[in-house]
Every structure is written in structure tokens, then in C-alpha cells.
Amino acid sequence: MEIKKLPTFPTLMKKKQVAAYARVSSGKDAMLHSLSAQISYYSAYIQKRPEWLYRGVYVDEAITGTKTERPEFQRLLADCRAGKIDMVITKSISRFARNTVTLLETVRELKALDIDVFFEEPNIHTLSAAGEMMLTLLASVAQEESRMTSERMKWRVRKNFEEGVPWNSKLLGYRLVGDRYVIVPDEANTVRRIYSLFLSGMGPLKIAKVLNDEGRLTSEGYSWQPNGVSAILRNDAYTGNLTLQKTFRIDHICKTPRKNDGECAVYKVGESHDAIIPQETFDAVQTEIARRAEEWKHDEPKTSVFTGKLRCANCDKNYRRRTVRRGHVWQCATYALKGKIACASKQVPEDTLMQSAAIALGLPAFDAEAFEEKITDVLVCGGNKLIFRFYDGSEKEVVWRDRSRSESWTDEMKQKARDKTYGRYHKNTGDEEQVHIGIGVADA
Numbered sequence: 555m556e557i558k559k560l561p562t563f564p565t566l567m568k569k570k571q572v573a574a575y576a577r578v579s580s581g582k583d584a585m586l587h588s589l590s591a592q593i594s595y596y597s598a599y600i601q602k603r604p605e606w607l608y609r610g611v612y613v614d615e616a617i618t619g620t621k622t623e624r625p626e627f628q629r630l631l632a633d634c635r636a637g638k639i640d641m642v643i644t645k646s647i648s649r650f651a652r653n654t655v656t657l658l659e660t661v662r663e664l665k666a667l668d669i670d671v672f673f674e675e676p677n678i679h680t681l682s683a684a685g686e687m688m689l690t691l692l693a694s695v696a697q698e699e700s701r702m703t704s705e706r707m708k709w710r711v712r713k714n715f716e717e718g719v720p721w722n723s724k725l726l727g728y729r730l731v732g733d734r735y736v737i738v739p740d741e742a743n744t745v746r747r748i749y750s751l752f753l754s755g756m757g758p759l760k761i762a763k764v765l766n767d768e769g770r771l772t773s774e775g776y777s778w779q780p781n782g783v784s785a786i787l788r789n790d791a792y793t794g795n796l797t798l799q800k801t802f803r804i805d806h807i808c809k810t811p812r813k814n815d816g817e818c819a820v821y822k823v824g825e826s827h828d829a830i831i832p833q834e835t836f837d838a839v840q841t842e843i844a845r846r847a848e849e850w851k852h853d854e855p856k857t858s859v860f861t862g863k864l865r866c867a868n869c870d871k872n873y874r875r876r877t878v879r880r881g882h883v884w885q886c887a888t889y890a891l892k893g894k895i896a897c898a899s900k901q902v903p904e905d906t907l908m909q910s911a912a913i914a915l916g917l918p919a920f921d922a923e924a925f926e927e928k929i930t931d932v933l934v935c936g937g938n939k940l941i942f943r944f945y946d947g948s949e950k951e952v953v954w955r956d957r958s959r960s961e962s963w964t965d966e967m968k969q970k971a972r973d974k975t976y977g978r979y980h981k982n983t984g985d986e987e988q989v990h991i992g993i994g995v996a997d998a
Contacts, residue, residue, distance in 0.1 A: 572600050573609040574643045575630055575650065589615060596643060609639055631660065634669050646675040725791060726773040727830050735791070735827035742830045744770045748786050749831055752839055757846075758783040759876075759890060766892065779891070787843065793836045794829030859922045860884065860907060860932075867935040869897040881905065886934070902934060906954050914942035914950040 574596035578589045593611045601608045612630040633639050642664070644650045650673070651657040661671055661680050670681040727742040728735035744765065751761045758780035765778040772782055786792075864873035866886040873884040882904035888897040908920035911932075915924050933941040942950045 569605060569607040571609050571638060571640045572603075572606040572643065573630065573633070573639045573641075574600065574611045575613075575627065576611055576645065577614040577624070577627075577649050589613065592645065600643070606641075609633070631663075634664055634667060639669060641670045641672065643672045643674060645673075647673055724773045725789075726786065727792065728827070737828055737830060741773065745786060745792055745830050748783055749835055749839055752787055753835075753842065758787070762891060763893060787839055790836060791827075792829065792831040793833045794825055794827055796826045858882075858904075859926050860904075863929065863931045864902075864907075865931055865933055866897065866899050867933050867941075868899045871897070873902070873934060875904070876901075884934075899934065899936075900938070902940075902954070907932075907940075910940050910952040910954050911942065913952050914940075 574592075576589055576592040576596065593613060596611050597608070600606050612626040614624040614626045630639070630642065634642070647657065650671070651660065664671055665680055668681075670679055672679050725735065727738060727745040729738055730736075747765070747768075747770070748761055751764060752758075756764070761783045762778040762780050765783075770778070772778060790796075858875055860873075861875065862872060864884055865871070866873060866888065869886065869888045871887040874887050874890060876883050876885055876890070880903075883901045884904060884907060885901040886897050886899040889899045889901075911925050911929070912918065912920045915921065915928065917924065928944055928946075930943045930945055933943065935941060938954045938956065940952045940954065942952065944950070
């Protein structure tokens with residue numbers, strides 16, 4: 555029998571999956587142009603290599619290299635772990651990370667996955683024998699450069715503070731012209747409107763709704779949120795005075811802002827620019843803020859086991875906790891800010907929510923630990939229906955009952971109603987004894 559030898563065929567080499575990472579730490583036009591150029595360069599650089607498979611360019615804009623929470627950087631790492639990338643190309647060590655510890659931890663993790671990182675400027679491959687030693691030296695230099703740059707910027711900022719130069723160029727109501735704030739009339743009217751509404755009795759949430767209904771925007775051109783209103787009400791710059799360095803950053807790596815409670819010098823500059831709000835009006839607002847805080851003060855912690863777990867079935871936004879006279883209620887974020895026109899959801903009293911959770915868990919009373927351990931989230935639906943979703947994939951529906959008016963009224967509210975009724979009848983009849991008897995009979 556004749557045996558024929560078949561020709562051998564070359565084994566097809568698997569293409570290397572290659573991606574690039576680019577970043578700029580400023581949103582300025584020149585930097586963004588540089589970023590665009592990097593993207594174009596790396597896209598062409600990778601795609602012209604036939605043995606490489608282009609996996610895209612991961613881009614972080616206006617984020618410093620000392621921060622580890624860069625979203626595109628984290629997405630790049632996730633794709634590496636998922637086996638979608640075999641090699642990462644980046645311009646320099648400082649573009650990848652200025653924190654030596656973060657850099658080495660990341661490189662070592664990728665090295666364990668057999669993923670090479672190529673730093674183009676120093677011409678270093680992390681999978682090479684001398685790669686990590688060179689990286690350690692160069693990363694230390696990059697981190698020290700970051701520290702020195704931070705110190706230079708701090709010196710410049712402190713110098714400006716000493717000379718009374720404002721740092722915020724986008725303060726609503728003002729524009730920074732040279733080293734001085736100049737009033738912007740339309741925006742100044744919005745600031746005055748905020749102070750007027752607050753002194754009329756409104757809170758930040760209600761004021762934000764009014765401003766949005768009137769079509770007014772923030773200095774950044776966005777719709778109003780309660781936190782933005784609160785910041786306006788507490789900013790003494792509107793009195794024509796400046797308080798500089800209210801906050802400071804811990805270090806050049808994490809860049810976490812912290813309230814200045816005496817750790818650094820605070821600079822006060824009087825009559826540095828024209829006032830939008832008179833000093834007496836500003837002082838009255840601060841007094842009212844303190845009074846309301848004391849009136850609504852509760853011993854309960856500000857956070858709740860329900861935080862982040864309630865979701866509106868109507869608009870898919872989270873529910874938020876609000877403090878009202880009768881206790882705590884939970885409202886859809888859209889409804890709270892924009893009203894029923896935007897989302898016709900209902901608020902849920904916290905005690906009702908706790909009772910419903912106990913039913914869903916099959917417990918005689920609410921247990922916060924059991925709720926947190928077993929329930930992933932709660933969908934708040936129309937018709938007073940709550941859908942409790944469990945970690946095991948099961949669901950439980952609970953329909954809750956609206957409070958009656960008598961259940962909704964606290965003892966304080968009832969007493970105020972009695973006092974109001976007493977005052978009205980006393981004014982009309984002048985007969986104090988008759989009014990007291992009438993109220994007594996009604997209460998009985």
C-alpha cells in the first residue's frame with residue numbers, strides 16, 4: 555500500500571489584541587486638541603500592524619494621573635482581566651499613573667495576566683526582564699515631579715489669596731474681570747430671588763423647583779438642585795466680601811478636598827467688590843438656616859438602610875429621604891425636584907416602608923440587618939405597590955395603605971390647629987370661656 559505524504563500548512567498566528575490609553579489633566583482647548591491627536595496617532599499606529607488586532611483607544615479627559623478612579627482607565631483594566639486585550643500602549647509613565655504604588659500594582663497585575671504595557675517615550679516593555687526596575691525609577695521621578703508641580707501651584711494660589719484675588723471665576727452673579735468680580739445683572743437677580751424665597755419660608759428643594767419653573771439656570775448652564783441653592787445661601791461673597799481658602803487638599807496624590815478648620819490660613823478681604831446681597835440680609839439668612847436646623851434636628855442618623863435601594867417604577871430614579879413634621883418620608887427624586895408633571899409618583903412614609911419590609915421578610919417587626927442582607931432593591935410602583943427583590947432572585951409584592959388624616963397629624967400639629975381655632979373664635983366672639991368649652995367638647 556502506498557502512503558502519500560500530505561503537505562504541511564503553516565499554523566495561523568493569533569493576532570495580538572492591542573489597545574492604547576491616553577489622558578489629559580485639563581479641559582482646556584489646547585489639551586483636548588493634544589488628546590485628539592493622541593487618539594488619531596494610536597488608532598493609525600495599531601491598525602497599520604497586520605499582526606495586531608485594534609481594540610480601541612481608552613481616553614480620560616481632564617482627570618489627573620494621581621487618581622485611580624479614572625473611568626476609562628478602570629474600563630481598560632476590566633477588559634484586560636476579561637481577556638480582551640493582550641497589550642496596552644501609552645505615551646509615558648505620567649500619562650498612565652503618577653502614583654508609584656498604583657503604577658506598580660497595576661503593571662504587576664497585568665504582568666500576571668501576561669499582558670504587556672508598552673511605554674512609548676522611555677521605550678519600556680513591562681514584560682521585559684529590566685522593565686519593572688526601570689519603571690520603579692521612572693515612576694518615582696514622575697511622582698516627585700507631580701509633588702513639585704502641586705507645591706508651585708499652591709504657592710501661586712496662596713499668593714493670590716494674600717493679595718485678595720478671587721479663585722472662582724464662575725460664581726453666579728459675577729464674572730471675574732482681571733482680579734475683581736463684576737456683577738452680571740440677570741444672574742444677580744437670580745441670587746436675590748433665592749434669598750427672597752428663602753426668607754419667605756421656602757427650603758432649598760422648593761426654591762430649586764421655582765427656579766427651574768422660571769427657566770433660570772446655574773452659572774454652568776444646568777438646572778437647579780437643592781445643594782446648589784444651599785451653597786448660594788451660605789456664600790458670603792455676595793455681601794461684597796471674600797473669605798478665601800475655606801477648603802484645602804490633603805496631598806498631591808489623592809487631592810481630596812477638606813474643610814479648613816484651622817489647618818491652613820484663612821484670608822478675609824472686606825469690600826473687595828460690589829455686593830449683591832446686603833450684609834443684614836445675609837446675616838438674617840444665616841440665622842434662619844440655624845433656626846431651621848435646630849427645629850428639624852433629629853437624633854436618628856442621617857443615612858438609612860433604605861438609601862440607594864428604593865427605585866421609582868415610573869421614571870427609574872432613586873427615592874430620597876425627606877424630613878417632614880410628622881417624621882421621615884421617601885420621595886422620588888424627579889417628583890421632589892420637578893413635581894407631578896415630571897413624575898406622578900407617591901411619597902412613602904418611612905414607618906409604612908418599614909412595616910411593608912417586615913411583611914416581605916416574613917418578620918413580626920422590621921429588622922434592618924435582615925433587610926440589608928436579603929433584599930437587593932425595592933421598586934416603588936403606582937397603586938401603593940412595593941416590589942421587594944431578593945438576592946436569591948425572588949420577589950415579593952406588598953400593597954400599603956394610605957394614612958388617614960388623624961394618623962398623619964402629630965400632637966404638635968393638633969395643638970397648633972386648636973390654637974388657631976381658639977384665636978379665630980376668640981376674635982369673633984370675645985368669649986374665651988365659650989371657645990374653651992367648645993374645643994373641650996370636640997376633643998372629648
